[in-house]
Amino acid sequence: MLSIAMPTPASDPEIETAPDDEALVRAAIAGDVQAYASIYRRHAPRLYAVVWRICGRHAARAEDVLQDTFLKAWRSLPGFRFESALGTWLQRLAVNTALMELRARSGRDDLDAGDDGLDALAAVEGEQRCTGTGLDLERAVATLPPRARAVLVLHDIEGWKHHEIAEELGMAVGSSKAQLHRARGLLRERLGETA
Structure with a gap:
């Protein structure tokens, strides 16, 4: 040995x-x-x-x-x-x-924008769908709308609580939870998983 x-x-x-x-x-x-x-x-x-x-x-x-x-x-x-x-x-x-x-x-309004930002960023990277590897997961996270991405990173990666995220981002706790749900759904979609 x-x-x-x-x-x-x-x-x-x-x-x-x-x-x-x-x-x-x-x-x-x-x-x-x-x-x-x-x-x-x-x-x-x-x-x-x-x-x-x-x-x-x-x-x-x-x-x-x-x-x-x-x-x-x-x-x-x-x-x-x-x-x-x-x-x-x-x-x-x-x-x-x-x-x-x-x-x-x-702009603040764009932080809550829909998937337009997602599609534009995905087109820039030349990827519409990710395959599920660690690098692809990072790419998929990068394609999320900014506010949803911020909530996902802070909650799922950094371990922040919803009340901390809400305070930091100037939103209601319920909005933080909704953004996290949205981000996870978009990730599943981009990674080709079914809910």
């Missing part, structure tokens, strides 16, 4: 010496740019994954949103009160920034 020695968190010197988020925040507030760079390196990959999905798998948009998120975080960091985890605070900021980008790009 092949045995590979994997470093454990306790034996990894880089992890042992890495400051926690609170220490990094305090140092960044005091003007330590390297501490802020550490915050970025620690949290950017996870935040990028969230905004990439909300932005419909558009890498350039997701990168812009991520950059805007960290610029806002830099400006707002002195007001961070340590009432939640830094990662949670940054994720909320990233989600808000992604949603504002969607609103600015397509």
Whole structure:
């Protein structure tokens, strides 16, 4: 049997010496740019994954949103009160920034638009139907109308509760549930499943 020695968190010197988020925040507030760079390196990959999905798998948009998120975080960091985890605070900021980008790009009324946006995006990608692999599921999620996609990503992928989504998106809890139902139905349709 092949045995590979994997470093454990306790034996990894880089992890042992890495400051926690609170220490990094305090140092960044005091003007330590390297501490802020550490915050970025620690949290950017996870935040990028969230905004990439909300932005419909558009890498350039997701990168812009991520950059805007960290610029806002830099400006707002002195007001961070340590009432939640830094990662949670940054994720909320990233989600808000992604949603504002969607609103600015397509207008608030378009966020509730029907399948016109779905068909246009599917045509751009050259796909009208997905086959069910993990990559195809990501593509199918990207074709959802923006508001339905945001609710699906936040609920099913990020684990948010409907009341949190409703508050974040400025909608009723029932609307969040309806958008999730709609998104799941469209995904089943796109993936060729029967309800």
